[in-house]
Amino acid sequence: MTLKLINNLQKLGFTENEAKIYAALVCMKTATAREIYETSGVPRPKVYKVLRGMEEKGYVQIIEGEPIRFSCISPEELITRIRNDFLLSLNETFCWLHALNPERKPLSSEKSVELGMRC
Numbered sequence: 458m459t460l461k462l463i464n465n466l467q468k469l470g471f472t473e474n475e476a477k478i479y480a481a482l483v484c485m486k487t488a489t490a491r492e493i494y495e496t497s498g499v500p501r502p503k504v505y506k507v508l509r510g511m512e513e514k515g516y517v518q519i520i521e522g523e524p525i526r527f528s529c530i531s532p533e534e535l536i537t538r539i540r541n542d543f544l545l546s547l548n549e550t551f552c553w554l555h556a557l558n559p560e561r562k563p564l565s566s567e568k569s570v571e572l573g574m575r576c
Contacts, residue, residue, distance in 0.1 A: 552576035
């Protein structure tokens with residue numbers, strides 16, 4: 458697990474601990490909280506809380522049993538989700554900002570296509 462990977466995941470919206478745990482889970486496929494703690498370096502008391510938050514975001518699945526195990530979605534699925542969410546937010550932000558501009562001119566079809574934005 459490299460610092461560059463952790464930094465890049467943080468740029469995509471992960472916390473440092475989420476990035477470390479996700480990277481560790483990609484390597485391990487499934488793991489217990491203890492294995493994640495040992496591999497990721499995330500402080501043990503924080504591992505469960507971070508994993509629960511990642512489950513809420515849909516990045517991690519909890520596999521019930523004794524002990525509880527965790528797995529992550531594939532990197533391809535993760536990047537697709539992040540990309541789609543980002544593009545949707547970008548388009549919505551553009552449309553709202555365009556609507557707020559008192560000097561706005563209607564967007565031509567060509568300009569909309571060029572910008573990749575649809576309002």
